[in-house]
Amino acid sequence: MPSPTEKQIRAALATVIDPEIRKPITELDMVQGVELGEAGAVTVDILLTVAGCPLKDRLESDIKHALAAVQGVGLVTIRMGVMDQAQRQALTAKLRGGAAEKEIPFGPDSKTRVIAVASGKGGVGKSTVAANLALALAQAGYSVGVLDADIQGFSMPRMLGVENEPTQVDSSILPPVAQGVKVFSMGMLVPPGQPVVWRGPVLHRAVQQFLTDVLWGELDFLIADLPPGTGDVPLSIAQLIPGSELVIVTTPQPAAAEVAQRAGALALQTHQPILGVVENMSWLELPDGSKTHVFGEGGGAQVAANLSQALGSEVPLLGQIPLDQTIREGGDAGLPVVTGATESAAAQAFKQIAAALSDN
Ligand SMILES: Nc1ncnc2c1ncn2[C@@H]1O[C@H](COP(=O)(O)OP(=O)(O)OP(=O)(O)O)[C@@H](O)[C@H]1O
Ligand SMILES: [Mg+2]
Known part of the structure; x- marks a missing residue:
C-alpha cells in the first residue's frame, strides 16, 4: 500500500475541529508538525491552548479518527504540547478577528446580530425562549452564542446543559459549547449556591467583560438572556451594543402584558429595534385535544x-408557545424542547420564530 503523503495527513487534520473554539485545528496553528515513518507510521505534534485542556481526550480521538480514514496510515502517535505565551497571544489575536483586545467585537462592522430577550416581569419564560431560539438558530445552520446577561439570576448553564468549564487563555475566556451553541454565564464563575450581590456599576462592568473577554469568535447571532425588568443590565446591553435588537416575552395575562409593554417602551429611549413579541404559556392542550387558556388570552397580540403604536412601526407577534410540561422538564434537564422534543408543538413554534428572526 502506498504511504500517505504529508499533504494528505494535513488535509485530514484540517477536518478536525477544536471542540472549544470550533474551528479546524490547522487554522488555529495547533498542528506543529507531521512526521511520516516506516509502514505508514504518522507522528503528529499538537499544541494545546492550555495545559490540562479538558477536551484533550476528545481532540486526540478525533485526530485518530480523521487519520484512520487516510489510506495507508499505520501507527498513529500524537504528541501533545502546550502553546507558549507568544503562540497563545497570536491565537487570541486571530480569534478576535482583528478587533483589539478589550474592545467589544459587536460593533457596526460586525456581522453578528445581537438579540436581547426581555420582559418586564420575572418568570414569564425569557430564558426558556432565549435558549430555545438559540438552539433553533443553531439547528438552522447559524453560528450562535448565548450570553446569560442575567448575572444575578443566571439560568443558562442548567438550561442548556453546559458540562464543561470555560477555559482561560491568557486574559481571555473560551466559552463552553453546549448543543452546538457557545454559552457564557456568571454561573460558570461563582461556586454553586453563592449569591451575586452586586450593584449597578459592577453589573455593568461584568456585562462589559462578558462581551470583551469572552472569545465569542465569528457569530451570526448572539442571544442575550436579560434579567426581568428595565434595570441596569438591559440598559448596559443597549449602551454597550447600540446595534442590538430586542425580542419581548409576555404571557397572555393582561397584567404581564402591561409590564412587558414597559420593557418594550424602553426601546424608545435606547433606540433598539423591537423584532417582535413572543407570547409564552399561551394555552395548555388537554388530553382530548382541546385547549385551556390558563393565563387568559390576548396578551401577546395586545403588547404587539x-x-x-408607541414606536410608530409594526411590531409583530412572532409566535405563541403553549404551556407544556416538557418545556419545564427540558429546561431543568439541560435539553430544551428544540433539541429534546423536536416534534412537539412548542419546538415547532420556536423554530418558526427563529426562522422569522433570521429572515428579518
Ligand atoms: N411554555 C412553558 N411551559 C411550561 N413551563 C414553562 C414554559 N415556559 C417557561 N416555563 C418554565 O417556567 C419557569 C420560568 O421560565 P424562565 O426561567 O424561562 O423564565 P424567565 O422569564 O427567564 O424568569 P426570570 O425572570 O426568573 O429570569 C421555568 O421553570 C421554565 O421551565
Ligand atoms: Mg431568566
Whole structure:
C-alpha cells in the first residue's frame, strides 16, 4: 500500500475541529508538525491552548479518527504540547478577528446580530425562549452564542446543559459549547449556591467583560438572556451594543402584558429595534385535544399592537408557545424542547420564530 503523503495527513487534520473554539485545528496553528515513518507510521505534534485542556481526550480521538480514514496510515502517535505565551497571544489575536483586545467585537462592522430577550416581569419564560431560539438558530445552520446577561439570576448553564468549564487563555475566556451553541454565564464563575450581590456599576462592568473577554469568535447571532425588568443590565446591553435588537416575552395575562409593554417602551429611549413579541404559556392542550387558556388570552397580540403604536412601526407577534410540561422538564434537564422534543408543538413554534428572526 502506498504511504500517505504529508499533504494528505494535513488535509485530514484540517477536518478536525477544536471542540472549544470550533474551528479546524490547522487554522488555529495547533498542528506543529507531521512526521511520516516506516509502514505508514504518522507522528503528529499538537499544541494545546492550555495545559490540562479538558477536551484533550476528545481532540486526540478525533485526530485518530480523521487519520484512520487516510489510506495507508499505520501507527498513529500524537504528541501533545502546550502553546507558549507568544503562540497563545497570536491565537487570541486571530480569534478576535482583528478587533483589539478589550474592545467589544459587536460593533457596526460586525456581522453578528445581537438579540436581547426581555420582559418586564420575572418568570414569564425569557430564558426558556432565549435558549430555545438559540438552539433553533443553531439547528438552522447559524453560528450562535448565548450570553446569560442575567448575572444575578443566571439560568443558562442548567438550561442548556453546559458540562464543561470555560477555559482561560491568557486574559481571555473560551466559552463552553453546549448543543452546538457557545454559552457564557456568571454561573460558570461563582461556586454553586453563592449569591451575586452586586450593584449597578459592577453589573455593568461584568456585562462589559462578558462581551470583551469572552472569545465569542465569528457569530451570526448572539442571544442575550436579560434579567426581568428595565434595570441596569438591559440598559448596559443597549449602551454597550447600540446595534442590538430586542425580542419581548409576555404571557397572555393582561397584567404581564402591561409590564412587558414597559420593557418594550424602553426601546424608545435606547433606540433598539423591537423584532417582535413572543407570547409564552399561551394555552395548555388537554388530553382530548382541546385547549385551556390558563393565563387568559390576548396578551401577546395586545403588547404587539401597543408597541407598534408607541414606536410608530409594526411590531409583530412572532409566535405563541403553549404551556407544556416538557418545556419545564427540558429546561431543568439541560435539553430544551428544540433539541429534546423536536416534534412537539412548542419546538415547532420556536423554530418558526427563529426562522422569522433570521429572515428579518
Ligand atoms: N411554555 C412553558 N411551559 C411550561 N413551563 C414553562 C414554559 N415556559 C417557561 N416555563 C418554565 O417556567 C419557569 C420560568 O421560565 P424562565 O426561567 O424561562 O423564565 P424567565 O422569564 O427567564 O424568569 P426570570 O425572570 O426568573 O429570569 C421555568 O421553570 C421554565 O421551565
Ligand atoms: Mg431568566
